Amino acid sequence: MTPSPHNLPSTLSEANGANTPPWQRRRLLQAGLAAGSAAWLAGCGSIIGQARPQVVVVGGGWGGLGAVRALAAQPGIDIALVEPNERFMSCPMSGHYVATVGKLEDLLHGYERVDALPGVKRIRDRVQAIERDRREVALASGQRLRYDYLVLSPGIEYMEESLPGFAAAREALPVGFRAFEHPAVRAQVERFLGQGGTFVMSAPKPPYRCPPAPYERAMLIAEQVKRRGVRGKIVFLDANAAPTPAPTAQPILGALKAYADIIDYRSNVELQAVDAGQRTLQTSEGALRFDHANLVLPMRAHPLIRQSGLGQRWAEVELPTFQAKADGRIFVIGDAQGSPQPKSGQVAFGQGRAVGEEIARRLRGEAAPATQGEIDLPLGICWAATSHDEAINVNVVTTFKPGEAPKLRFTVDPQPSARSGSAAWSWARGIWRTMLG
Numbered sequence: 001m002t003p004s005p006h007n008l009p010s011t012l013s014e015a016n017g018a019n020t021p022p023w024q025r026r027r028l029l030q031a032g033l034a035a036g037s038a039a040w041l042a043g044c045g046s047i048i049g050q051a052r053p054q055v056v057v058v059g060g061g062w063g064g065l066g067a068v069r070a071l072a073a074q075p076g077i078d079i080a081l082v083e084p085n086e087r088f089m090s091c092p093m094s095g096h097y098v099a100t101v102g103k104l105e106d107l108l109h110g111y112e113r114v115d116a117l118p119g120v121k122r123i124r125d126r127v128q129a130i131e132r133d134r135r136e137v138a139l140a141s142g143q144r145l146r147y148d149y150l151v152l153s154p155g156i157e158y159m160e161e162s163l164p165g166f167a168a169a170r171e172a173l174p175v176g177f178r179a180f181e182h183p184a185v186r187a188q189v190e191r192f193l194g195q196g197g198t199f200v201m202s203a204p205k206p207p208y209r210c211p212p213a214p215y216e217r218a219m220l221i222a223e224q225v226k227r228r229g230v231r232g233k234i235v236f237l238d239a240n241a242a243p244t245p246a247p248t249a250q251p252i253l254g255a256l257k258a259y260a261d262i263i264d265y266r267s268n269v270e271l272q273a274v275d276a277g278q279r280t281l282q283t284s285e286g287a288l289r290f291d292h293a294n295l296v297l298p299m300r301a302h303p304l305i306r307q308s309g310l311g312q313r314w315a316e317v318e319l320p321t322f323q324a325k326a327d328g329r330i331f332v333i334g335d336a337q338g339s340p341q342p343k344s345g346q347v348a349f350g351q352g353r354a355v356g357e358e359i360a361r362r363l364r365g366e367a368a369p370a371t372q373g374e375i376d377l378p379l380g381i382c383w384a385a386t387s388h389d390e391a392i393n394v395n396v397v398t399t400f401k402p403g404e405a406p407k408l409r410f411t412v413d414p415q416p417s418a419r420s421g422s423a424a425w426s427w428a429r430g431i432w433r434t435m436l437g
């Protein structure tokens, strides 16, 4: 069979035909990867007209950067990173900025050093569609990119339809759980700290991005209310019985006590409708008037996942590879995929690295390593700041045994400490350097 231009081989060995002896296929593959030239394709006639394997990575956030880093560490792969923003902005540590004490520059980082990595081409654009049968992605600019493998790490979208009235008031009610939305939430907080009144905040039912983050944000804002003597209160509506995930509940509830005069924490409250004009919220506990609001909506994967038939709320993936169940050429990582791993940046970056290495292994034509017993999935490290100086550290180890559900083991600080407060910044600066430095 002669593969069509859109039916690219996943490895050189595949391109070279099943009858080629494995040792020879392997040598050809290595030659192709190392040479990075069309020479190894000469015997393949019209196969692809491209010398090097093409990997397209969608999203220059935490997961995408992990994949790009791992792929660039292998010789001979062309990596196209598609990301609409000119710079990276971190959600981790954004709570300090939103609460008006941190600087935006702390969260912003350039992609220059990623651009300098071997084989990497960053394309400032937005993927509009994935044409799986052609192995192409269509960009908003009209450009099309072919791929041998596609890595998707496009993050999340808010389930706006879950709260009637929200879509019409989107601009007035920024959620701020995606990069570049933080300044709009900070503007809300500045108004609240200036005018006082009732600030309604909320946490949805999981799974959602960084479960401790809504509580963190409330405490950091409450600290400023206290410090500045603002005549205001925060009504925190939690859709859950207690802060999530469960191992963090007691430490977070304990930390909330320090703000009991400012934060009115209410559990098991569902949001039912919002009227931003009238500043009223319908909830399962009745109507509530507010002056300012930061409502964290339920979340699901970025729409590309559903549009491409890779899953409904979240992408369905195989473990431990994060290969899409629906398509062996696509890997989905980060918050868009539906494994039980926590939706955290550290986890997304680790998944990206693992997927980059997995793709490189497949391109080298090597067999999957034999697995015995439990496999470690990428580690989770999360921080819930309880004040500008203190935080609760949450670490999550995930192990997986084929045929069984992954097991998550949490280690959580029993109470906030200044040690974890400064360790959070060390962690953030370290991982930003690893990703972007």
Ligand SMILES: Cc1cc2nc3c(=O)[nH]c(=O)nc-3n(C[C@H](O)[C@H](O)[C@H](O)COP(=O)(O)OP(=O)(O)OC[C@H]3O[C@@H](n4cnc5c(N)ncnc54)[C@H](O)[C@@H]3O)c2cc1C
Pocket (backbone or CB within 6 Å): 058, 059, 060, 061, 062, 063, 064, 082, 083, 084, 085, 090, 091, 092, 093, 094, 095, 125, 126, 127, 128, 153, 154, 155, 156, 176, 177, 178, 179, 209, 210, 213, 302, 304, 333, 334, 335, 336, 343, 344, 345, 346, 347, 348, 381, 382, 383, 384
């Ligand atoms: C307030 C807050 C605090 C947090 N704190 C922590 C913490 O302490 N520790 C931790 O580990 N995690 C934390 N997180 C979670 C972390 O930010 C996410 O888990 C992480 O960003 C997920 O990575 P991702 O690659 O899936 O998505 P993202 O990092 O969101 O990256 C998605 C990228 O895709 C791009 N994109 C979107 N659409 C397209 C398109 N059509 N075409 C091309 N590109 C596109 C976006 O521009 C974005 O750059 C926190 C999150 C929040 C909101």
